[in-house]
Amino acid sequence: MLTFEDVLAAQDRVSATARHTPLDYSHTFSAMTGADVHLKLELFQRTGSFKIRGATNRIATLSEAEQDAGVVTASAGNHAQGVALAATRIGVDSTIVMPEHAPISKVRATRNYGGEVELSGQDYDAAAERAHEIERAEGKTYVHAFDDWQVMAGQGTIGLEIAEDLPGVDTVVVPIGGGGLISGIATALKGKVDDVRVVGVQAEGAASVADSLQKGEVVARDSVETIADGIATRKVGEKTFEVIQERVDEVVTVSDSEIAVALTTLLERGKTLAEGAGAVPLAAVLEERFDYADDETIVPALCGGNIDLNMLTNVIMRGLVETGRYLKLRTVLKDRPGALERLVEVLTEYDANIYAIEHDRTSRDIAMNDAEVELDLETRGHDHVATIIDGLEDAGYEVEILV
Structure with missing residues (x-):
């Protein structure tokens, strides 16, 4: 079994290469959750990851x-x-x-x-x-x-830094893929801080730990599917599972949509870019996937910032959709002069900003004298989306929400 002494021994070796990364109090996420939220910014590590x-x-x-x-x-x-x-x-x-x-x-x-x-x-x-x-x-x-015990011990040096920088920490939230990160952090924290809670988080599309804990043995998934590629593993490790059983207090899951919202919120409000796996702990806090008290001191460990730009574009779009900031819809107009202008006037009345319009007279799904229109709209939240849809329907348009 991995020991606290293993993590201490790793500290000198690791410090020669790895940075002591910041632990920053977040006014934004503390206000949003009611907790005392400090972000462990391991995504600023060399190579962008723990x-x-x-x-x-x-x-x-x-x-x-x-x-x-x-x-x-x-x-x-x-x-x-x-x-x-x-x-x-x-x-x-x-x-x-x-x-x-x-x-x-x-x-x-x-x-x-x-x-x-x-x-x-x-x-x-x-x-x-x-x-x-x-x-x-x-x-x-x-x-x-x-x-691997030595790999786990090296990852555990993050826990030593958290304990050093924030001795009064109550809960540390850590992503789980194969389990090496949380095994090391939990071992370090349990050896250093009294009454600290360690919560693990998996993406729903790669969540093997809950089943494994229930059955008391490692259970593998047939496949994985998640935007959090850094934790997209079919199963937790045999050695890491032993540590998780003994030292991790709770394991929860978050959806890809929730990960996308956390990532885009962190980017917009915290001016910090995380990859999917890096945003998973924050998603669990924002979505209240585990119980926590007002003013509880919580540290989400944001442990990766290496996101492909194509993936980032998709994730941001998903986050905007989930928060009601982007709307793509379809409707059908009579193919006559002024029809499109009238549609735009209705959208203007409800303060919808138009990103793009696609106007198609040739679709086989509509009548010969009709035109199909798809619109990409910038919106200001779910209430605004509902108002726009109601306004269009009141004006006589049949609306299909595409995204």
Whole structure:
């Protein structure tokens, strides 16, 4: 079992490479929740993720022969960058297998840090199978992304920093993929702070821990589907599951829509960019997925900021839709002069700002003398959306909401 002493031992090794990241009080999220919210901004870490900590600690403990043989790992992106940088810093060759559809930005960054990248498989688990083939064929040391005591100990140094910067912390909220991060943080906090609560959060589309805890053994999902690619694993680790059972107080889930709202709110109000997995703890706090008291001191651990720009565009759009800030609708007009102008006048009356209009006379779904119109609208919330829809229907339009 991972011990508090393991995390303390990792601190000196990790501090040579990783930054002590900020712990900032958030007026915005404290006001929104009624709690005393402090954001652990691990997304400002080197490589943009906490993974550099565990990778550094693991590679620092390799024997000379293991260092000469090199290391291999599998990763959706953040662990890849951590291993590549940690290995390059001490002159160790690294091979990283990433899923075929890993974000381009993470693939490029891993190569820039000195790692040799191979793309294989549809998800992390498939990539891991290929990485183990390389391990056996070439005699490299496999650096597991999470199910390794030294990796967990390295990640746990985040917990030591939280305890140092905020000794009165009541609850720390941590994302769970394979479980290495929360195992390390929980071990550090439970060894350092009295009566601290550790809450784990998974994306609904990759939530294996709740079933595993209920059955008392690791349960794997057949597949995963979530915008939080950093925690998109089919199952938690065997070693990490032991720690979670013993030291994590509660595990909850959030939907992709809730993650998108948290990410866009953090970006707009907190001026801070997180990736999907990084925003998961904040989503759990904002959606009150666990009970907390007014003025309770809560630390969401925002542990990753590496988001692909294409994904960011999609997530922002999802967040705007979920908060009533964007509306896409369809209606049908008579194909005659002034019909479109009249529609625009109605929208103007209800203060809808038009992003785009698509006007189509040729659709097979409408009558010969009709025209189909799709509109993208900027709106100011769900009440505003409802007012616009009611106004259009009162003016005689049949409206279909597309997004």
